[in-house]
Amino acid sequence: MSAGTQAPAxxxxxxxxxxxxxxxxxRVASLFSRRGFNIFSLAVAPTDQERFSRITIAVDVESxxxxxxxxxxxxxxxxxxxxxxxxxxxxxxxxxxxTVHAGPSERSQVIAVVGVFEGKIVDVxxxxxxxxxxxxxxxxxxxxxxxxxxxxxxxxxxxxxxxxKLERRTGRLRSIAGGEGEPA
Amino acid sequence: xxxxxxxxxxxxxxxxxxxVIFGLPGGAILPVYDPIxxxxxxxxxxxxxxxxxxxxxxYAHVTGRPGVAMVTSGPGATNIVTPLADAAMDSIPIVxxxxxxxxxxxxxxxxxxxxxxxxxxxxxxxxWLVTDAQDIPRVVAEAFHVATTGRPxxxxxxxxxxxxxxxxxxxxxxxxxxxxxxxxxxxxEGDPADVRRAVELILCAERPVIYAGGGILKARAAxxxxxxxxxxxxxxxxxxxxxxxxxxxxxxCLGMPGMHGNYTAVTAMQRADLLVALGSRFDDRVTGxxxxxxxxxxxxxxxxxxxxxxxxxxxxxxxxxDCRLVIEEMLEAWDSLAPxxxxxxxxxxxxxxxxxxxxxxxxxxxEEGGALKPQYVVETLRDMTPDDTIVAxxxxxxxxxxxxxxxxxxxxxxxxxxxxGTMGFAVPAAIGAKVGRPDKMVWAIDGDGxxxxxxxxxxxxxxxxxxxxxAILNNAYLGMVRQWQELFYEERYSExxxxxxxxxxxxxxxxxxxxxxxxxxxxxxxxxxxxxxxxDDRPVVIDFRTDAFEKVYPMVxxxxxxxxxxxxxxxxxxxx
Numbered sequence: 001m002s003a004g005t006q007a008p009a010x011x012x013x014x015x016x017x018x019x020x021x022x023x024x025x026x027r028v029a030s031l032f033s034r035r036g037f038n039i040f041s042l043a044v045a046p047t048d049q050e051r052f053s054r055i056t057i058a059v060d061v062e063s064x065x066x067x068x069x070x071x072x073x074x075x076x077x078x079x080x081x082x083x084x085x086x087x088x089x090x091x092x093x094x095x096x097x098x099t100v101h102a103g104p105s106e107r108s109q110v111i112a113v114v115g116v117f118e119g120k121i122v123d124v125x126x127x128x129x130x131x132x133x134x135x136x137x138x139x140x141x142x143x144x145x146x147x148x149x150x151x152x153x154x155x156x157x158x159x160x161x162x163x164x165k166l167e168r169r170t171g172r173l174r175s176i177a178g179g180e181g182e183p184a
Numbered sequence: 185x186x187x188x189x190x191x192x193x194x195x196x197x198x199x200x201x202x203x204v205i206f207g208l209p210g211g212a213i214l215p216v217y218d219p220i221x222x223x224x225x226x227x228x229x230x231x232x233x234x235x236x237x238x239x240x241x242x243y244a245h246v247t248g249r250p251g252v253a254m255v256t257s258g259p260g261a262t263n264i265v266t267p268l269a270d271a272a273m274d275s276i277p278i279v280x281x282x283x284x285x286x287x288x289x290x291x292x293x294x295x296x297x298x299x300x301x302x303x304x305x306x307x308x309x310x311x312w313l314v315t316d317a318q319d320i321p322r323v324v325a326e327a328f329h330v331a332t333t334g335r336p337x338x339x340x341x342x343x344x345x346x347x348x349x350x351x352x353x354x355x356x357x358x359x360x361x362x363x364x365x366x367x368x369x370x371x372x373e374g375d376p377a378d379v380r381r382a383v384e385l386i387l388c389a390e391r392p393v394i395y396a397g398g399g400i401l402k403a404r405a406a407x408x409x410x411x412x413x414x415x416x417x418x419x420x421x422x423x424x425x426x427x428x429x430x431x432x433x434x435x436x437c438l439g440m441p442g443m444h445g446n447y448t449a450v451t452a453m454q455r456a457d458l459l460v461a462l463g464s465r466f467d468d469r470v471t472g473x474x475x476x477x478x479x480x481x482x483x484x485x486x487x488x489x490x491x492x493x494x495x496x497x498x499x500x501x502x503x504x505x506d507c508r509l510v511i512e513e514m515l516e517a518w519d520s521l522a523p524x525x526x527x528x529x530x531x532x533x534x535x536x537x538x539x540x541x542x543x544x545x546x547x548x549x550x551e552e553g554g555a556l557k558p559q560y561v562v563e564t565l566r567d568m569t570p571d572d573t574i575v576a577x578x579x580x581x582x583x584x585x586x587x588x589x590x591x592x593x594x595x596x597x598x599x600x601x602x603x604x605g606t607m608g609f610a611v612p613a614a615i616g617a618k619v620g621r622p623d624k625m626v627w628a629i630d631g632d633g634x635x636x637x638x639x640x641x642x643x644x645x646x647x648x649x650x651x652x653x654x655a656i657l658n659n660a661y662l663g664m665v666r667q668w669q670e671l672f673y674e675e676r677y678s679e680x681x682x683x684x685x686x687x688x689x690x691x692x693x694x695x696x697x698x699x700x701x702x703x704x705x706x707x708x709x710x711x712x713x714x715x716x717x718x719x720d721d722r723p724v725v726i727d728f729r730t731d732a733f734e735k736v737y738p739m740v741x742x743x744x745x746x747x748x749x750x751x752x753x754x755x756x757x758x759x760x
Binding site for chain 1: 301302305306309310313330365366367368489490491493494495
């Protein structure tokens with residue numbers, strides 16, 4: 001069972017815009033460790049402004065109240081701004097790379113699975129194949145479980161990055177785009 | 185103007201109006217020590233870097249200005265880690281400058297290299313490793329700004345030796361806008377709607393208590409607090425960090441709450457229907473078992489650090505802001521709302537409080553000819569010194585007795601290590617306090633265990649003519665640990681005995697250039713204090729031989745509810 005399958009219920013995405021300075025990631029990581037906050041995944045990348053980077057953290061909101069995590073993070077001098085995204089308010093995407101055992105007899109089946117998920121084959125060898133898929137963490141979970149029977153040699157996931165969902169103009173649009181509401 | 189990084193660093197400290205640096209030189213900080221010779225800034229040469237840090241804290245405590253310490257790389261820097269942690273816990277603004285090995289040697293395990301920014305990342309408000317001499321004035325200005333604004337705290341600036349030696353073109357950031365702190369915007373004023381809601385709660389409370397913490401002192405809000413208490417008629421408890429923020433002699437003052445707080449302060453909070461927490465943080469030593477703390481109370485929580493609001497106890501009204509400004513806003517809201525309201529009579533509540541005070545005062549008994557009681561020493565010292573005497577203490581029983589039995593009438597007269605509980609704090613902190621306020625009498629009330637940890641700084645005090653006075657409550661034990669072993673470990677005393685005579689405190693004091701006195705009975709207490717008060721050209725140490733069996737009461741055992749407060753010793757307890 002992968003961490004991803006249980007994540008949605010317990011994790012929130014926190015994105016922090018931080019100064020692009022030496023040691024900032026260490027400060028953030030150290031804060032989480034010192035306060036006993038758990039991290040599911042963490043992604044760091046430059047932003048469109050050279051001075052700043054964005055850190056996207058999937059945090060375990062059972063380890064500590066989200067409000068406390070946000071406030072402590074905000075106290076770091078190098079953290080410029082923070083946004084919190086509940087799973088239902090976020091557009092989340094993650095990238096998965098996997099090398100699977102795919103000899104001549106299984107190759108077409110793997111290609112079929114990749115095709116169904118609209119993934120890509122990025123490398124092919126005589127006995128193995130490396131595939132990639134970008135999508136929601138849940139979709140990646142499904143993809144991973146369908147690849148598993150072939151035998152996974154190596155697998156890497158980036159952890160999600162996220163942006164807030166855009167405001168919808170009307171209730172009707174929301175019902176189309178957002179799907180059914182959660183059962184109460 | 186071309187300067188070296190080192191010259192720029194000292195000039196930057198001058199620009200920040202630094203009067204004194206507590207420090208000790210070494211290899212990596214050598215370049216910075218050279219321009220000190222030409223500077224107006226006084227340098228106090230300590231005997232151990234920990235002393236420099238605590239002196240800077242003591243200085244900051246009593247002056248409200250940031251204390252500055254300077255040490256070298258590696259062990260010099262690690263020796264000041266404890267004061268940084270201490271200052272972080274108690275929100276004390278100090279600026280520590282550390283030397284670092286040259287940038288070219290960083291990461292090579294060079295001689296006296298230590299990654300001090302990494303080590304102190306979690307115990308400073310912020311720290312900087314300077315890699316370009318041109319950045320020095322800006323970073324120093326940022327360091328002082330961060331240390332002194334918002335919730336104050338310690339900062340550290342690590343300066344590699346080649347950066348100190350490099351040339352730079354002098355400038356000085358003329359305003360906050362010239363600083364590079366895009367993520368630092370402390371908020372000081374409370375939200376007016378929340379302030380109004382807070383006042384509404386106060387107006388309908390029947391059993392309110394103001395829970396004043398160290399934030400009152402940091403915000404220079406003692407006068408505002410007094411006005412608020414008097415205008416609303418609400419009684420005030422002052423936490424260990426807030427002693428002096430509200431006069432102990434004031435009829436509304438209930439004194440110190442918490443694990444060793446007095447019965448009335450503890451119980452008033454337990455029975456309150458409203459706690460007005462001002463610059464306090466619901467520390468475990470105040471709340472006892474948190475689920476049983478003040479069960480019927482609604483909570484108004486004012487703190488400049490938004491992360492404190494709801495960290496321990498969920499407030500009904502949370503106000504992020506500077507205590508002084510928020511109290512002033514509350515007073516304004518009070519003046520406009522109160523006249524239109526019917527307010528419950530606080531009389532019955534004040535009567536209950538008065539009854540508790542009468543029934544459960546702090547108590548000890550000094551028998552004639554009996555063992556000298558530590559509380560008697562504190563009370564006599566209190567009565568024989570001016571009202572505005574500054575008292576520093578270490579950590580343990582003597583600290584609690586000092587806090588309980590001193591009568592604090594003025595803010596910034598109490599210097600102690602609250603959150604971190606750093607033994608050995610008293611001597612260097614008292615020295616730093618005396619440097620900051622040479623006009624005031626400064627006494628340290630210390631324990632024998634604490635004294636042995638940092639006593640060497642009395643050499644500094646003698647050499648620098650800093651006439652502090654030290655009262656050692658010498659019970660020959662690590663007394664607080666002994667107390668816990670007596671009460672909770674069936675009197676199995678493990679590694680707590682220190683001996684009253686080893687070291688010989690009088691000889692030790694004399695060896696350090698101080699006057700040393702020894703007091704063994706109650707009759708000798710006053711004459712010794714009188715003698716000490718008359719000495720103003722060197723430090724004085726009095727070795728008070730106190731009763732090792734005396735314990736600090738009241739006491740709420742760790743993890744217990746504050747309702748389970750133990751007022752005094754059980755019959756026959758602590759038998760010899």
